[in-house]
Amino acid sequence: MTNRTTALKALTAAGALVVLAACGSSGGSGGTTSGGSTSGGSTSAGTPVHGGKLTFAAVQDAQSMNKSTVFDNNSIWIFEQIFQQLYTVSADGKSVVPQLATGYKVSSDKKTYTFTLRPGVKFSNGQPMTSKDVKFSIDQTTKASQGWGFINTAIKSTSAPSPDTFVVHLKYPWAPLLADLSIFANGIIPDNYAGKSETAFYNAPIGTGPFKWDVWHKGQSLTLVKNPLYWQKGLPYLDSITWTDVSSDNTRQQQLQGGQAQIDQFPAWSTVTQLQNTQGVNMHLFNSTQTNYLAFNETRKPFQDVHVRRAISLALNRDALVKAVLFGHGKPANSLFPPQVPYYDPNTPGYQFNLAEAKKEMAQSSVPHGFSTSIVIPTGNSDYQTISTIVQSELKPLGINVKINQLDPNTENTQTQNLNYDMTLTLWTMDISDPDELATFAVDPKSGAKSFFTMYNNPAVVNAAHAAERTLDTEKRQQLYNTLQTGAAKDAFMAFLYYSPYPYATTTNVHGFFVTPLGNMHMENVWLSK
Amino acid sequence: MSFVGRRLLQLIPVAVGCTIVVFFLIHLIPGDPARTILGIHATPQRIALLHKQWGLDRSLAAQYWLFLDRLLHFNLGTSLIYGTGTSTLIWQRLPVTLWLIVYATVLAVVISVPLAMIAATRQNAMRDQAVRAVPLIGLGMPPFWVAFLLIYFFGIKLHWFPVGGYGQGFFGHLRSMFLPALVVAIALSPVVIRSLRASMLNVLGADFITTAKSKGVGGPRLFWRHVLRNAVIPAVTVLSINIGFLIGGTVVVEQVFALPGVGQLMLNSIFQRDFPVVQGVTLAFAILVVLVNLLADMAYAALDPRVSFDR
Numbered sequence: 001m002t003n004r005t006t007a008l009k010a011l012t013a014a015g016a017l018v019v020l021a022a023c024g025s026s027g028g029s030g031g032t033t034s035g036g037s038t039s040g041g042s043t044s045a046g047t048p049v050h051g052g053k054l055t056f057a058a059v060q061d062a063q064s065m066n067k068s069t070v071f072d073n074n075s076i077w078i079f080e081q082i083f084q085q086l087y088t089v090s091a092d093g094k095s096v097v098p099q100l101a102t103g104y105k106v107s108s109d110k111k112t113y114t115f116t117l118r119p120g121v122k123f124s125n126g127q128p129m130t131s132k133d134v135k136f137s138i139d140q141t142t143k144a145s146q147g148w149g150f151i152n153t154a155i156k157s158t159s160a161p162s163p164d165t166f167v168v169h170l171k172y173p174w175a176p177l178l179a180d181l182s183i184f185a186n187g188i189i190p191d192n193y194a195g196k197s198e199t200a201f202y203n204a205p206i207g208t209g210p211f212k213w214d215v216w217h218k219g220q221s222l223t224l225v226k227n228p229l230y231w232q233k234g235l236p237y238l239d240s241i242t243w244t245d246v247s248s249d250n251t252r253q254q255q256l257q258g259g260q261a262q263i264d265q266f267p268a269w270s271t272v273t274q275l276q277n278t279q280g281v282n283m284h285l286f287n288s289t290q291t292n293y294l295a296f297n298e299t300r301k302p303f304q305d306v307h308v309r310r311a312i313s314l315a316l317n318r319d320a321l322v323k324a325v326l327f328g329h330g331k332p333a334n335s336l337f338p339p340q341v342p343y344y345d346p347n348t349p350g351y352q353f354n355l356a357e358a359k360k361e362m363a364q365s366s367v368p369h370g371f372s373t374s375i376v377i378p379t380g381n382s383d384y385q386t387i388s389t390i391v392q393s394e395l396k397p398l399g400i401n402v403k404i405n406q407l408d409p410n411t412e413n414t415q416t417q418n419l420n421y422d423m424t425l426t427l428w429t430m431d432i433s434d435p436d437e438l439a440t441f442a443v444d445p446k447s448g449a450k451s452f453f454t455m456y457n458n459p460a461v462v463n464a465a466h467a468a469e470r471t472l473d474t475e476k477r478q479q480l481y482n483t484l485q486t487g488a489a490k491d492a493f494m495a496f497l498y499y500s501p502y503p504y505a506t507t508t509n510v511h512g513f514f515v516t517p518l519g520n521m522h523m524e525n526v527w528l529s530k
Numbered sequence: 531m532s533f534v535g536r537r538l539l540q541l542i543p544v545a546v547g548c549t550i551v552v553f554f555l556i557h558l559i560p561g562d563p564a565r566t567i568l569g570i571h572a573t574p575q576r577i578a579l580l581h582k583q584w585g586l587d588r589s590l591a592a593q594y595w596l597f598l599d600r601l602l603h604f605n606l607g608t609s610l611i612y613g614t615g616t617s618t619l620i621w622q623r624l625p626v627t628l629w630l631i632v633y634a635t636v637l638a639v640v641i642s643v644p645l646a647m648i649a650a651t652r653q654n655a656m657r658d659q660a661v662r663a664v665p666l667i668g669l670g671m672p673p674f675w676v677a678f679l680l681i682y683f684f685g686i687k688l689h690w691f692p693v694g695g696y697g698q699g700f701f702g703h704l705r706s707m708f709l710p711a712l713v714v715a716i717a718l719s720p721v722v723i724r725s726l727r728a729s730m731l732n733v734l735g736a737d738f739i740t741t742a743k744s745k746g747v748g749g750p751r752l753f754w755r756h757v758l759r760n761a762v763i764p765a766v767t768v769l770s771i772n773i774g775f776l777i778g779g780t781v782v783v784e785q786v787f788a789l790p791g792v793g794q795l796m797l798n799s800i801f802q803r804d805f806p807v808v809q810g811v812t813l814a815f816a817i818l819v820v821l822v823n824l825l826a827d828m829a830y831a832a833l834d835p836r837v838s839f840d841r
Contacts, residue, residue, distance in 0.1 A: 071569050146579035220790035246788040251694050258686045258693040410561030448573030
């Protein structure tokens with residue numbers, strides 16, 4: 001055989017192999033759609049329709065379905081459709097409502113809670129839910145010290161005296177208990193992972209929720225299908241939901257307009273007004289608990305000086321920030337806490353824009369003529385770029401020269417958490433409907449987060465945070481949290497920037513879609529009209 | 531040993547060399563996969579626990595040894611972020627990227643060959659000027675802009691193609707991948723057209739073409755058997771070099787069209803510091819680039835009887 005013939009044959013074979021490899025792809029799909037008419041039309045909700053497949057274009061893929069160790073929102077908002085908790089967050093985000101429990105009794109010393117479980121609840125694999133499953137689920141999370149174990153820190157032990165009763169023994173009276181039990185990390189799974197290993201279980205998780213596991217093509221799409229054994233009669237309406245990984249804002253929007261997706265998660269702020277005026281699209285701005293802050297590292301001069309921090313906070317025009325970053329869809333923040341959280345104090349004197357006052361504070365400070373400093377932000381975040389540019393220009397009148405350092409997100413995270421920064425931008429959204437998690441995270445230098453990585457330390461404020469955990473008296477808690485919020489505001493340990501909503505765009509045939517201020521969605525209430 | 535066999539053996543030092551460089555680079559830059567998972571909830575204790583779980587608390591040399599050991603057993607390790615096998619992740623993404631590259635190459639050839647012919651057969655005429663100038667727009671325009679324009683017209687307005695996604699089944703892929711492949715082809719074509727045109731002009735002026743014409747050979751037979759076959763070799767070089775860049779360079783197109791390709795996997799795993807996946811994908815890239823170059827060499831031998839690789 002000549003060289004040429006060999007070469008030709010080899011080439012053809014190679015070509016064929018490439019074509020075969022490409023054809024033999026793992027059959028994944030970009031999600032199926034139906035009912036997505038974008039030509040405006042039907043407006044009245046009418047009676048819910050059963051059936052239909054919904055495509056949810058998400059900002060990024062989930063990481064894992066392991067409810068005890070995962071911190072990533074995209075994972076959480078998906079597995080919340082599979083796992084349910086004893087209680088769940090109310091629609092206004094300020095309290096909890098019964099879900100897998102129907103009620104509870106608490107002992108007189110407030111340290112023992114006895115929960116009655118809802119009868120007739122089954123897991124999607126057919127087995128009935130009992131207290132044994134509840135005990136296993138909550139204990140697993142308590143043991144997850146690299147994950148959400150800290151949320152169950154007040155629990156001494158749990159017991160399952162009868163199949164429909166579950167008991168929690170606390171170390172001390174603990175006001176946030178119900179809120180802690182309603183977090184996704186305390187979702188109920190079958191005892192002993194239904195006989196599988198932990199890894200195998202979470203690759204095809206089983207829960208009591210309205211949807212059950214179908215398939216996950218990592219980086220592409222994740223599909224859940226209707227759970228026919230779901231305990232709420234008549235729900236869910238949808239046959240399936242497919243979350244697709246579409247990182248580009250523009251592509252998500254185009255998919256919505258092209259009918260390929262029915263829900264567009266987090267459209268860019270610059271497109272919100274346009275989407276509000278687009279036929280066939282509903283632009284939702286759900287109340288959220290998201291608060292954005294400018295944090296100061298108090299281990300670095302001159303940020304240990306309260307006058308400097310106050311001056312900076314007073315020099316920032318929050319209306320300008322809301323306009324530039326959120327295109328008007330938000331409002332200035334006055335407190336560490338957002339308005340959607342219980343015990344938020346609307347009278348908190350968080351500093352607002354006042355350049356004259358800012359200059360007065362600088363005059364009283366240790367650096368009256370200004371100083372040079374820096375702000376570190378992660379790359380790829382255009383909102384943060386805009387904020388830091390505005391901060392840079394608004395601090396110039398005080399003689400403060402700010403250099404903007406952009407680092408890759410992982411590196412930026414490492415530096416800020418190792419207190420290797422001057423100023424940085426940060427944000428918080430509530431995980432529970434109780435201020436406790438945020439309070440201890442933000443103001444206690446001894447907590448793992450070192451006061452939101454600022455090392456802020458005001459003993460009166462720290463004591464208020466801890467005292468509020470141990471009393472169940474709501475009036476007392478309000479007073480304590482008022483003390484905390486006012487103290488934190490006056491100390492200006494962070495500049496509270498703005499509150500913003502959760503933006504979601506949906507096609508008009510999507511009904512019942514609602515996001516709580518904590519970000520949870522009850523997709524069992526969603527239906528598609530024809 | 532045969533030529534192909536020898537070249538395939540070359541894969542080994544290239545691949546190992548790449549993995550060493552990437553391994554140490556990715557471990558030495560700041561950042562940590564534990565922080566990807568924990569985010570704002572990272573504490574030194576939680577980070578230490580995860581490191582222990584993943585074996586990241588051992589020395590770099592020990593970790594590299596473990597990686598090599600696994601590799602010899604054809605095991606690329608487990609993704610720290612996803613928990614699934616790295617090879618599974620790569621196998622799922624590879625077809626998407628291969629579809630994109632092959633489809634784009636085919637489209638680039640389909641665009642370039644006729645245009646180069648049109649230009650070369652009337653050198654310096656209006657049509658030659660047009661063919662030389664217009665494709666440069668494709669070279670200059672940012673791919674994501676071209677992508678959005680195409681999606682807007684063909685996806686949203688005309689509904690001929692879906693907006694992003696990989697599609698299902700062979701014909702689904704053919705339809706879903708057309709626009710992304712076209713975007714890449716538009717960027718590839720200008721260089722291929724120019725190279726092909728230049729070599730065609732060269733060939734058209736050659737003695738053997740005059741001889742063929744005097745023998746009565748004309749039209750398509752002249753074009754395919756004599757002109758194109760001789761002119762295409764430099765273009766193959768240009769194309770193969772560009773394809774080498776494409777393997778991984780398709781990230782932007784993958785992002786815009788929401789394609790779960792290897793480029794995206796690489797980018798995301800770097801940001802997330804998912805070490806096993808970064809190493810695994812680097813290995814895959816190294817192998818692919820060597821294979822593409824091998825294919826190019828085999829193409830020369832197939833096209834040009836003067837090229838012999840039997841030594």
